Amino acid sequence: MDERTRADVERAEAALVEHYPRLVRLAYLVLPPSMGRHRRVLTAHGLVQRALPRARLRRPDGGLPAQRGPAAEPGYDVVRLRALRLALAYEDRPVRGPAAMPQVWGLRLFPRAGGAEELALDQALSAVPAPVRAAIGLWQLEGLDEDAARGVLARAGVEEPDAAQRAAAQLDRETGAGAGALLNSGEFDPCTVQMRPTDLLRRRQRVRVAVALTALLAVGGVVAGVSRGDGDRTGHTETVAERALDPGRLLRTPNDQWTDTSRVDFTAWPARGRQAGDQELLGRALRVWAAPPEDARIVASAGTSTRPPDHPPQLLYAGLIDNVMVVVLHDGERLVRYAEPEDATPTLHFARVDDADPTTGAALVIGRGNGWMRYLLAPWISDVTVRDLVAPAAPVHGLHVAPDGVTDRIPTPPVGSAVCGHWPAAQFRPSTRIGAAAVNPPFLVTDLDDLVPVRLTSLPPGGTPAAGPGEATGAPALQGWARTVCSLGSLRGAGVRSVSNWAFAEQRLPEGGGSATWMCTRADTWRGPGSVTLQFLPPAARPAEPAAIAGRAANTAACSRFGAPVAGDVRWRAKSGKWYLLAAGSQEVGGFDVTGGVRATGDGGTFAAPVGAGGPGAAAQVVGRLRSGGSVRALRP
Known part of the structure; x- marks a missing residue:
């Protein structure tokens, strides 16, 4: 090895030591949010520690691009590029097993929670692919201009750096000028973390102490910035775990808080149900959540963790639904429904809802049977009707709602039928107490076998996804859904948050065959990734004649506000x-x-x-x- 190569490696080592927190923050931003904050923290540290070049460094042809902005120190651009490549590789090919990250048994690590602005930015970042997050990081964290960032992205293996930068610029405009400051806050700092236990309740006290000490030693070599006051004494973490399982400490939102808050989602739901004061029932639900018995049935929507509670959750409902005792809890990230049938084993159903709003946080499935289900409605839903999407001209039917927010039974969409003869959907009208009707119009939801219903929206011909979808309650939107709704059956149980129909083209058919519509049906999940189905709608003899499937794509931004042409x-x-x-x-x-x-x-x-x-x-x-x-x-x- 010549002296120049050795010097390059030594400069890279020095840069890694000096700028370790900066590199880890960039890797943490680029890694998929669907990994969860604990795994992302550890993986970011592991990737940066693997970013040092080996002794036989090969300088790429042409050298690194010149950077306009803060000048890169010798060696730093090499480790940054290698860390970026490793982080980008996780988007489609996650590394699994012990070699993927440092192991911290018995503890969960995550950055300190930020405020509403940090949460909004984190949610926006989770909806875009890794190259877009990398572009944002190179701009806002590294201070590179567009040309320099484009060069780094290309060398890191991004196939379309220009498209990534356009999407990043769009996201940057939407999040405002404070994005750089937010990315430098504690919410996105994987070097200053908090600790919480995982399965503390399943171990004896002596084992717990040993595991905590071992984990702290392991983390000490990796995460030097862990705050000293958070979880560094076993007695403190035991108290936190005990409080999480104390029914007397359950959070209860005041009944009318939803009328006077800027956060209209599941956090604004009051505690309802006749058994909301039943401490024994609530205690059983919490204990089963923390340590499910072997015969318990556990259902989780795609991408949803089933970990035990690490803080007192919020109580949304406790009561008897169709001879089944039901408790619904919310921990800020997930809904957890505990169902206790008579003479039967309990069921836990988990669903991720960390990006809810007045529409996606408007209802949850409180009970389900053979061919029917019931909703528990948000307090801001003032009226509910039911319609059949396969029959767009048919009248809607009113639905009775009990004082505690539970609806009468609603038919569920057909399952496994070769003929889709009907598709029930609920139309919700928000209360004027959270905004005028022009601001919060009625909207449609339907059931896809998850704990939370799916919102249905529509974009008319000539519209663009960048403008955002509209509600699917008008006649043109309903006519489009009548021909495409039966394709939703393939999305059951996939953790879908919303589905939008976009009429992206109109076409005159040959030989005077009339006019056809090209529709892109996009399904967005709670965890971020989305899928699309292109459908072709020629003239039809009946309103509900199914469309022809023209194309599909999974894990894509197509037909979204960040999407490329289709x-x-x-x-x-x-x-x-x-x-x-x-x-x-x-x-x-x-x-x-x-x-x-x-x-x-x-x-x-x-x-x-x-x-x-x-x-x-x-x-x-x-x-x-x-x-x-x-x-x-x-x-x-």
Whole structure:
């Protein structure tokens, strides 16, 4: 090894030591929020410690790009680039097993909680992919300008750095000028953390002491910035755990707090139900949550932790629902429903709800049976009606609500049926006490077998996802949902928060076949990632005729406010019997090129070409040309 290579390595080592907290903060920001704060803290430290180059350093051709902004110190840009590459790799290929991170058995570590602004920024960051978070970090934490950040992103392996920077700029505008200060706050500092126990109650006191001491020693070498006053004495953490299981310490929100708060979500729900004062029942629910018996049934929505409570949760409901004793608790991040049937084992149902709002925090499923369910409504819901989305012109039906907020039974959507003959949905009207009707209009929700119903929205033709979806209660939106709602069956139990229909293109069909609509149906989950289904809606003989699936994509930002252009294609048969290849794209698409079994080209946002001798089975690759340059491939089914 020559002297220059040795010097490079030594400079990288010095930079790592000097700027360790800065590097860990950047890695923590880029790592997927779905990992959870504990795992993300430990993984960020582990990645930065693995970022040192080996002795045989190979300098990439061309050198590192010059940085306009704070000058990088010798060696620092090397370790930053390696840490960034490792963190970005977790987006699709998470490292598992003991080598992935330092091990801290028996303790959970997480940064100090911030205020409402930090929470809003964290929620916005969880909805974008890792390259966008990396771009924000390079701007706001590292002080790089666009050109320098683009170079670092490209060298870190980001396939489309320009798209990542555009999405980052959009997010930066929406979060305001204080994003940089917020990212430098304790909410995003994985070097100053708090400790909480995991399974303290399952170990004897002597074992607990040994584990806590061992964990503290392990963390001491990794997280030097742990606050001294938080959880450093076993007696203190025992008190915290005991308080979390004390029914007398359950949080109870005053009945009318929802009318005078800026945070209208599950935290504003009062405690309701006839058994809300039953300490024995509440104590049983907390103990089963902390240590479920072997025969207990545990259900968790996708991406939801089932860990025991680490602080006294909030009580939302306790009462008898259809001969089942039910307790619903909220710990600030999750809803937990404890169901205690007569002569049967208890059930725990967990659902993540840490980004709720007046619509997604408007109801939860309090009871469920064969073909029916009941909602428990938020106190700000003043009226509920039920409609069949498959019959958009049918009248709505009123629904009785008990004084404690529990509705009558509502039919559930069909499961496993080849024919989707009906699809019940509830239409909620918010109280004017949280805003005028123009500000908080009625909205639709439906049940997809999770603890929280899914909000349904719609974007009209000519609209863009950046403008945000509207409520799906108008006639055009209901007509679109009548033909696409049955595709929601594939999303059952997936932890979906909301689903939006976006009519991204209208197309005149060949041979005078009328007008067709291209729809992108996007499902967003509580944990962040979303999926899309492109659907083709030709003229139909009946309002609920199902759409044709034109393409699908999972874990994508497509059709969202952070999404790239989208395109799709289908085979369509005219009345003459002739088959055509049809394609359409969003507003950014200005033309199409088709290769393979069909060869054709055309300008405009829609495209049609006869498939020729190959018929409907002719294989073809469809690529949309963007008006700004570049291209987008049509999604495949």
